[in-house]
Amino acid sequence: MQADDFARAMAAGEPAAILIASEWPIYGRYGYGPATWKAQWVVRARAARFPEAPTGSVEVVGNRVARELIPGIFERYATRQPGEIRRTDARWDTDLGIVQPPGRPTFRGVIAIHRDPAGEPDGYVIYHGDEKWDEGIPDNIATLDDLHATSDAAELALWQYACSLDLVATINADTRRVREPLTWALADGRAARIKDVTEFLWLRLFDVPRALAARRYEGSERLVLEVIDRVGDASGPAAGRFELSASPDGSSCRRSRRSPDLQVEARALGAAYLGGTRLADSGRGGAATEITPGALARADRLFRTADEPWCSTWF
Numbered sequence: 001m002q003a004d005d006f007a008r009a010m011a012a013g014e015p016a017a018i019l020i021a022s023e024w025p026i027y028g029r030y031g032y033g034p035a036t037w038k039a040q041w042v043v044r045a046r047a048a049r050f051p052e053a054p055t056g057s058v059e060v061v062g063n064r065v066a067r068e069l070i071p072g073i074f075e076r077y078a079t080r081q082p083g084e085i086r087r088t089d090a091r092w093d094t095d096l097g098i099v100q101p102p103g104r105p106t107f108r109g110v111i112a113i114h115r116d117p118a119g120e121p122d123g124y125v126i127y128h129g130d131e132k133w134d135e136g137i138p139d140n141i142a143t144l145d146d147l148h149a150t151s152d153a154a155e156l157a158l159w160q161y162a163c164s165l166d167l168v169a170t171i172n173a174d175t176r177r178v179r180e181p182l183t184w185a186l187a188d189g190r191a192a193r194i195k196d197v198t199e200f201l202w203l204r205l206f207d208v209p210r211a212l213a214a215r216r217y218e219g220s221e222r223l224v225l226e227v228i229d230r231v232g233d234a235s236g237p238a239a240g241r242f243e244l245s246a247s248p249d250g251s252s253c254r255r256s257r258r259s260p261d262l263q264v265e266a267r268a269l270g271a272a273y274l275g276g277t278r279l280a281d282s283g284r285g286g287a288a289t290e291i292t293p294g295a296l297a298r299a300d301r302l303f304r305t306a307d308e309p310w311c312s313t314w315f
Contacts, residue, residue, distance in 0.1 A: 002231060003232060006231065010207070015206055015207040015211045015214070016203055016205050016211050016273070018035075018204075019032065020201065020202065020314065021199075031204045031238060032203065032267060033204070033270035033272070034199030034277055034282075035202060035203040035274045035309065036311045037178050037197060037198065037199055037277075038198060038200040038312070039177060039180075039196065040175075040176070040197075041180060041193070042171070042173075042195050043171040043172075044191045044192075045142075045162075045164075045169055045170065048191040049191075050156070050160045050163075050185060054153075054157035054160045055117060055157055056153070056157055057115050058112050058114050058161045059112065059115070060110060060111065060112050061111055061112070061113050063096045063107070067092060069124070071087070071092050072121075073149070073150060082274060082307055082309040082310070083274050083276065084310065084311055085311060095145075096111065110129075112125050112161060114154045122149055122150045123147075123149025123154035123155060123158050124146070124148065125146070125158045126147075127143060127144045128142075128143055132169070138169070139169040141168070141171075141172060142162060142170070142171045142172070143173070144171060146312070147159070159185070176312070178197055179308065201274075201309075202271075203270040203274065204238075204267075205269060208225075208269075209254055210253075212246075212253040213251050215251075215274075216248070217247065217251060217302055218304075219247075219248070219302055221246050221298055222243070222245045222246075223244050224241060224258045224259065225241070225242050225243075225262055225263075225264055226240075226291075227264060227265075227269060228263060228264065228266065229265070229266035236266060239266075241258070241260055242254065242255055243256035246302055261290075262288060262295040263289040263291060264299075268282040268283045268287035272299075272303045275303055276308050276309040278300055279300045280296060
């Protein structure tokens with residue numbers, strides 16, 4: 001089944017595939033590796049103090065107005081966020097409660113839009129609440145279902161709005177970054193804590209030369225990689241020896257007959273491809289073998305990125 005899936009993807013000209021794994025052990029056998037990570041955050045709203053005043057304004061809107069504004073905001077955010085993927089029109093219809101698919105809970109969220117000082121919409125938050133009144137004290141919980149913006153200022157203004165909700169003691173937010181800018185915007189960073197971290201987007205390379213030449217690199221390096229890829233008893237699509245010449249100004253990658261600097265399994269390279277997982281980590285347990293001394297450290301530095309990839313979209 002996997003071999004057939006790969007054949008169809010390559011016939012369609014896909015350089016790579018992504019998925020969200022139900023279980024960790026399944027997809028490494030087929031060349032996938034965990035390429036992005038997500039965190040669940042818990043914020044103590046009453047302890048969350050923002051030294052800086054928010055910019056712009058926030059208004060609660062209906063789902064029809066939101067449907068006109070939010071897809072464009074998300075698209076602008078996604079184009080600057082490594083690892084993010086697009087969302088379909090049908091997805092927005094269901095996420096905003098305009099269409100109610102059978103078997104899904106009825107939409108009961110609140111939608112708020114942030115506008116910059118000029119009045120242009122540049123961020124949004126979708127959230128819902130759960131009441132908690134132990135001993136008559138309002139310790140209600142707000143769950144952020146989605147929060148994105150096209151600038152850090154707009155994003156932090158939406159967090160500040162969420163933390164100011166009446167009668168709310170706790171804010172839960174899932175599928176967030178492991179490193180949230182929110183932490184550094186608070187007077188007391190301990191008011192926002194990570195509850196859980198797990199892998200999210202898994203990636204598998206098909207066309208190695210095309211994929212490695214297409215991504216950007218923050219450093220310069222020349223390496224020959226021998227990719228080990230097996231699908232059942234056959235050689236996988238990523239198998240081969242490739243010479244990568246990378247720099248911030250542009251990169252190239254081609255098949256090579258030169259001696260390899262590094263042997264690496266397809267799953268380890270897929271995990272490191274977006275820069276969210278260190279090759280030094282995904283290559284543990286024999287998934288990466290140095291031929292040239294120091295090659296693993298060189299490759300690890302090359303694939304790392306200052307801006308960590310993040311995918312917030314379930315599919």
